[in-house]
Amino acid sequence: MPLKTHLDDEPTLNLTAMLDVMFLLIIFFMLGTRFIDDERKIGLRVPEVVDRGTLTAAPARKEVNVFRDGTITLDRAVVSLDQLTTRLAAARRQYSELGVLVRGDARGEFQTVASVLTACKRAGIQDLGITVRSVTLNKKP
Secondary structure, X not given: OOOOOOOOOOOOOXXXXXXXXXXXXXXXXXXXXXXXXXXXXXXXXXXXXXXXXXXXXXXXXXXXXXXXXXXXXXXOEEEOHHHHHHHHHHHHHHOOOOEEEEEEOOOOOHHHHHHHHHHHHHOOOOEEEEOOOOOOOOOOO
8 A cells, every 4th residue: 555755735726817807907997087087177067957857748548449339439539440540640650659559349340440450550550459358257166
C-alpha cells in the first residue's frame, strides 16, 4: 500500500475575471457621472410644463344594439347599416383604436348581427366585442 509522502496543493479560487469586471463597472459609472456634470454646466434653461395628462381622454367603446325586430342603434340613436358604417368610420378617424361592443337580442336573427359586424369591419374597426349573458346550469344529482 503506497503512502503519500507529499501534500497535495489546495485548490485556489481565481478572482481575476471578477476583479476585471468590477474595475470596468467602476470606470463606466465614473464616466457616466462625468457626463451628467457637463450637461448641468450648459447655460440653457429648459422650458417647464405642467403635466395634465392627455388632451382628450380615450373614448369608451361605442355600443351597437341589435333589437329583435332588426332595429340597429349606435349610442342609443337609430341608424341604418350604411349610417352605422359612416359614423363608425368618422369616429375611427378621430381615434384610431376605437372599440365597438355589439349587443344583439337573443331572440333576434343572427343575420342582422352578422351584418352589423361586417359594417364595423368595413369602417375599419379592429376591436370588436359581442356581449353575452352568463348563466349557471342547474345540475341534477
